[in-house]
Amino acid sequence: MVPNEDEIYVCxxxxxxxxxxxxxxxxxxxxxxxxxVRTNAGxxxxxxxxxxxxxxxMLREAKIDLDVCCTHQRFTVRLLNVNDLTAITNEEGE
Amino acid sequence: MSxxxxxxxxxxxxxxxxxxxxxxxxxKRVIQLERDYFNSGASGSCDTMIxxxxxxxxxxxxxxxxxxxxxxxxxxxxxxxxxxxQKGSLLLxxxxxxxxxxEGIVKKQNSLGLNSRLISAEETLRLQPGLxxxxxVGASYSEVDADVNPFCLNLAFADRxxxxxxxxxxxxxxxxxxxxxxxxxxxxxxxxTYYAPIVINAAGAWAPxxxxxxxxxIPIKPRRGQTVITEAVPPFxxxxxxxxxxxxxxxxPELLKDDHSAKARMGIAISLxxxxxxNVEFGNSREFVGYDTSNTxxxxxxxxxxxxxxxxxxxxxxxxxxxGGVRPHSPDSKPLIGFxxxxxxxxxxxxxxxxxxxLSPVTGKLVSDLIVDxxxxxxxxxxxxxxxxxxx
Ligand SMILES: Cc1cc2nc3c(=O)[nH]c(=O)nc-3n(C[C@H](O)[C@H](O)[C@H](O)COP(=O)(O)OP(=O)(O)OC[C@H]3O[C@@H](n4cnc5c(N)ncnc54)[C@H](O)[C@@H]3O)c2cc1C
Ligand code: FES
Numbered sequence: 328m329v330p331n332e333d334e335i336y337v338c339x340x341x342x343x344x345x346x347x348x349x350x351x352x353x354x355x356x357x358x359x360x361x362x363x364v365r366t367n368a369g370x371x372x373x374x375x376x377x378x379x380x381x382x383x384x385m386l387r388e389a390k391i392d393l394d395v396c397c398t399h400q401r402f403t404v405r406l407l408n409v410n411d412l413t414a415i416t417n418e419e420g421e
Numbered sequence: 422m423s424x425x426x427x428x429x430x431x432x433x434x435x436x437x438x439x440x441x442x443x444x445x446x447x448x449k450r451v452i453q454l455e456r457d458y459f460n461s462g463a464s465g466s467c468d469t470m471i472x473x474x475x476x477x478x479x480x481x482x483x484x485x486x487x488x489x490x491x492x493x494x495x496x497x498x499x500x501x502x503x504x505x506x507q508k509g510s511l512l513l514x515x516x517x518x519x520x521x522x523x524e525g526i527v528k529k530q531n532s533l534g535l536n537s538r539l540i541s542a543e544e545t546l547r548l549q550p551g552l553x554x555x556x557x558v559g560a561s562y563s564e565v566d567a568d569v570n571p572f573c574l575n576l577a578f579a580d581r582x583x584x585x586x587x588x589x590x591x592x593x594x595x596x597x598x599x600x601x602x603x604x605x606x607x608x609x610x611x612x613x614t615y616y617a618p619i620v621i622n623a624a625g626a627w628a629p630x631x632x633x634x635x636x637x638x639i640p641i642k643p644r645r646g647q648t649v650i651t652e653a654v655p656p657f658x659x660x661x662x663x664x665x666x667x668x669x670x671x672x673x674p675e676l677l678k679d680d681h682s683a684k685a686r687m688g689i690a691i692s693l694x695x696x697x698x699x700n701v702e703f704g705n706s707r708e709f710v711g712y713d714t715s716n717t718x719x720x721x722x723x724x725x726x727x728x729x730x731x732x733x734x735x736x737x738x739x740x741x742x743x744x745g746g747v748r749p750h751s752p753d754s755k756p757l758i759g760f761x762x763x764x765x766x767x768x769x770x771x772x773x774x775x776x777x778x779x780l781s782p783v784t785g786k787l788v789s790d791l792i793v794d795x796x797x798x799x800x801x802x803x804x805x806x807x808x809x810x811x812x813x
Contacts, residue, residue, distance in 0.1 A: 354580075355591055361458035364465060364572050372652050374742055401716060401743050406652065410736040413725050 337385070338378035340371020348385055357391050359383060372406060426452040426588070428792065429608055429617040431595050431631055433457075434464035435571060435777055436770055437623035438578035439785030442499075445585035447793045452615050453579070453587060454608070456594025460575050462625045463777060466714065466746025467571055468648065468692050468702060470661050471779045474510045474537050474563035477671055478529035480801035481755055481776070484783055486534055487799055489565050491782035499577040503569050504697050510566035510661035511549060512668065513691070513731065514539075514559045518676070522669045527561050537563040549660045551734045566661050568694055571778050578785070598634040598767075605635070605766030619792065621768040626712070626749040628771035635764050637812045639757070641772045643712050643747035646705040647720045648692070649728075651738040653699030662693035662732075671754075689723045691731055701738060703728045707748075707775075714745040748774045756780065757807035758787055768792070769807045 333346030343366045351365040359375070359382050362368055368382060369375035375382075428444055430437045433455025441453040455461070471492055473485040496503050514520050523539060530537045538561065545560040546552055579589050590610075597609040598620060607616035622639075624631045632639035667690050670677040677685055688707030695701045704724030721743060729735050751757060751772030761767045770788050773780050783799060790797035 355589075356458070357592055358458060360461070361591070364458060364460045365576065367572075372739075372741055401745075406739045406741060408736075409649075409651070409725060409729065409738050409740060412721065412740060413729065413736075 337381050338366075338368035338371060338375075340373050340377070341367045341369075343368040343378070345385075348382060352386070352389050352391070357386070359386070362386075424613065425616040426450040427617060428452075428619045428621060429454065429615055430621045430623055431608070432462070432623035432625060433459045433575075433579065433589070433591060434462045434623065434625050435575045435578070435781040436464075436625065436773060436784055437621075438575050438582065439781040440621060440623055440770060440788045441587050441589065442578040442582040442585075443785035443789035444792065445582040445587045447789045449789075449793065451582065451587040452617065453582070453589040454593050454595055454610060454615070455589070455591045458591050459579055460572055462627070463746045463748050464571050464575050464625075466648070466744045467646070467748075467778060468705065469568040469571060469694050469696065469778065470510070470566070470692070471505075471569055472510050472563075472566045472661055472663070473535050473779070474512060474530075474561065474566050475663055475668055476776070477668065477754075478526060478533055478535075480804035482530060482533050482535060483800045484805070485776065485779055487786075488780050488783035489567070491786060492567065492569070495782060499581045501573065501577040501580070503573045503577050505567055505569045506697070507565065507567040508660055509548070509562060509564045510663065511545060511560040511562055512663050512665040513545070513552070513557050514561065514665045515557055517558065519665050519669050520558055522673060523561055523665050526668060526672065535563060536565070537561050549658070549662060551657070551732050553731055553733055556731050561665060568661060569778065570696070574778070574781065578781075595631065595634075598631075600635065600764075603765065605764065619766050619768060621770055621788065623770045625771055625773075625777070626747040628749060628769065632769070632812070635767055637761065637764070637767075639769065639771070639807075639812060640752050640810050641757070642709060642750045644750040644774065645708040645710050645714060645745055645747050646775070647716050647724065648702055648744045649704050649721065649724055649740055650742050650744060651701040652741050654701065654738060655699065656695065657734070658693055658695035658701055662691055664690045666690070683719065684723050684727060687720050687723055689720075689727050691728050693728065693732065700741070701735070703735065709750075712747060714747055716743045716745050749777070750774050752810070756784065756805055757810070758784060758802075758805040759791060759807050761812055762808045763813065
């Protein structure tokens, strides 16, 4: 059985559905970050690794020009333990 | 689509959106223009604190206390949960010298109506377990301090304003301000021309660039803040946690003058909060590096060193991302709010530095009072008049 498309999760980490993204686009969202602010999609533990491509595709399908092909990511792009980062940054500095 | 309005607001941060909402509520027809998306500036890369406790005991504190009152009913007024929660805030005091100065500051805060008080290290630990007992001698505590979700706040203002008839356009940057006989007549964006006799510059750290369009020299400078965000964890941070050192340093700059450490140079503070979803956000810096919002390893190292020294348990958390944004810094750290003398119709509402989230409701109220009534009951409003600086 095909579930109602609007109920499908696009962002599993933050539990954001196709319907949520459609509503954000209807409210004026035009970029991945715009959608992030309205729905929190992309703000979960994986930081958009899973959902970003699908959101970009939905924006393209809604005929919205993406000004960037690849949304800029800040580090960390992988989960990083506070203690480990302390160790890495110490090596860099000392 | 109507291209004329009573007021045009430039900027889609919390300040621009709050102003748009309060003006719409007073029946003004408003056009709000944001060159990127809502929260693309400082309002989308900040902490969540509504903290009168961190304010200097002057007009600034009075303004913050007024905002605190407005916040109490804001969720219901805007018809949306903005995740406002009164948690109370701690300013951690690390040595006797800081304690002596904080005694004086707390007295002054009390006389202006903030019920802050000094508490022992033991009581501090009871309020916020997990603090390193050896790192503190006590704290000042204020109960009315709260936090809020800035994303929800900004969109709640903007969406409510739109429901009241405001026209909000994102991805539309103002490129030119139209003058007629020296007075403001409208603005030109990358798409359209809009007309209104009043234009409000609420462009945050970019306010000087907008000011240049009418020949002004607005003394606001971008001041970067970097932050670290962890994955969601069970309740761990119960209070808003800050270092007293920051407010102490404002009163006694000589105390920080001889401190040439990387920490002092980058203005590192703990600024610890936990969101409703459970993400812990900590650390923030104060750096003058132009409009560069990137993260640097050097700063993150100092943020983490400072934070884990104070709350060792942070070491066990996993970071999901880092963040950087530019606060609109004003030379006397007070925002500039009012009509600019010499350019009729040009209104400035920017320079909220590290307090824009806290001060957004009162700023919207103050601006709408000044524009609709020509006067206001907001205390100490005259202290924020932009004409205190030479703007030409
Ligand atoms: C790390 C950090 C932590 C912070 N923590 C707190 C806190 O806990 N509590 C608190 O109260 N405050 C905090 N602040 C401060 C707060 O974020 C700011 O004071 C507030 O967001 C300023 O809001 P604003 O609307 O003036 O500016 P912004 O949010 O920067 O909005 C200005 C907007 O104007 C737009 N713009 C610029 N030029 C144009 C143009 N030509 N045309 C159209 N639009 C234009 C920009 O794109 C931007 O969206 C923090 C800031 C930082 C950086
Ligand atoms: S799936 Fe969207 S942040 Fe992980």
